[in-house]
Amino acid sequence: MKKLTDIEIIESVIKGNVNDFTLLIDRYKHKAFSLLVNILKNKMDAEEALQDSFIKAYNSLNTFRGDSQFSTWFYKIVFNTGMTIVSAQKRKIELGMNSVDEMFDLKDEDNEVYSVSENKKMYLLKIVDKLPIKNSLVVILFYIDNLSLKEISEVMDLSLVNTKVLLHRSRNLLKDLLIQHNYQEEIL
Amino acid sequence: MKAKYDDLINRFIDNEVTTNELNEIDNLLLENEEFKVNFKTHKYVHENLYDLPIYSAPETVTENIMSKILSKITVKYKKSYFFRVIVTSILLMIITSLFLFFSYLGKLDFVQQTSNPVEVVSNYTKPFFIYMYKIFASEVFRTVSGIAGFVILLSFYFTFNSFKNFKDKLKQF
Structure with missing residues (x-):
């Protein structure tokens, strides 16, 4: 069976096949989760942030123009979600350069x-x-x-x-x- | 010197060194023990970082995300369905009540001489009611109300259809 590319999956989801979004989730959940565990140092917070990230990605799927790869676009959402939580928790963080x-x-x-x-x-x-x-x-x-x-x-x-x-x-x-x-x- | 070596090694790892720098590295590896230690350890770090563990996301995460996404779609469909039914019903009620109200008032015989305040008010407003009655009895109004009725029926159809599509999508899952 042909493996769909990220762009093909996104087009399918935008056409109304919401169920196809599971393919993107399954493709990126582990790596995104690892990234979030690293940012938040806590698996429970990371799971919540992971869900938020995927929901944000789903809601913004129409704005994904394909200028960059989906992975880059999605990891940016994951990174920002994680950093927002860290900032909210007022942990010691290093922002900026x-x-x-x-x-x-x-x-x-x-x-x-x-x-x-x-x-x-x-x-x-x-x-x-x-x-x-x-x-x-x-x-x-x-x-x-x-x-x-x-x-x-x-x-x-x-x-x-x-x-x-x-x-x-x-x-x-x-x-x-x-x-x-x-x-x-x-x-x- | 250490910073210079580190920079050189990093650029070697990133495949950014020139031929001269490559020769320099070869020479340093033969002659400089400190550089050799740094180089080998740096290379070890680079090669082994590819084995960094990937944390497995909880098994239920896909299910949880999809249920959250679907619940939002459900709310959206429900809102759309509810809104259309309510607006359609209210429009129907308003049009029917206006039609009945003006038809009834237009047919009334108003008293000419009276001291009853209600009848006095009725006498003053009578020309308006007669005018409205004529509008409601006109061909134009019937045509417009016919079209309005058609639009309302159409909106009922779309309401039903969107609800049916929604149910079909739910079945897909």
Whole structure:
């Protein structure tokens, strides 16, 4: 059976086949959920935000012009929904480009993750969650969602240069953390 | 120096280095132990981040989202159905009452000399009622009311039809 493209599904939904929207939900729910868990650090909030994001996407489907990919357009909705909730909860967040220039202090989180990690890979994958929101998001969007830097910059409403800086700094930080824990000996 | 190496390695990972920079990296890997450690660890980070875990969304999430979307559609259809029926009924009632009211008043014989205040008021308004009666009795009015009746019947049809379509869509799910 031919796999429908995102655009074909959207056209079908707009024509009145509301049921076809389930195809889009099933296609993006897990990755969007991962993104939201990373933003909100809480699965219950993430589930609620996920539902809101899909409903917002459904209601705005007519405004999707196809200039960018549906995934980019949808992740922007997911990102904004997540950030709105974070702002509402008045958590400590890094908004705008300040986060790129700020130094990180992951001492407590790092010790916590290091103590429960059995090996370097487990440590690496866990410590990503502890990075500042924008740093971990850029990593997730790049490595899990396979978005290009240009698409990530659209989703996160950053310039292309700043997005690249953010990704590079995130990688540098992760590399430095591995070296700090002497994992490089195993790597070499 | 560390920042320079990090930048070089990042650009290598992103396939953005020139041939000269590639040669520089080769040389540094042979000669500089610190660079080698940074390079290998950086590469390890890059290659392993693709294995970041994806959290599974709750199983019921698709069902929950679709039920929320469908409930909004239901409300929309119900509102549309309710609105049309109410407006149609009110219009029908107003037209019928006006027709009966003016027809009845137009036929009344009004008293010429009277001290009864109601009859006095009736005498003053009589020309208006007669005028309205003539309008209601005219061919033009019958034609207009006929068209209005047709439009009302049509709106009933569309109301029924939209409700039927809605039920069909519900059945699809």
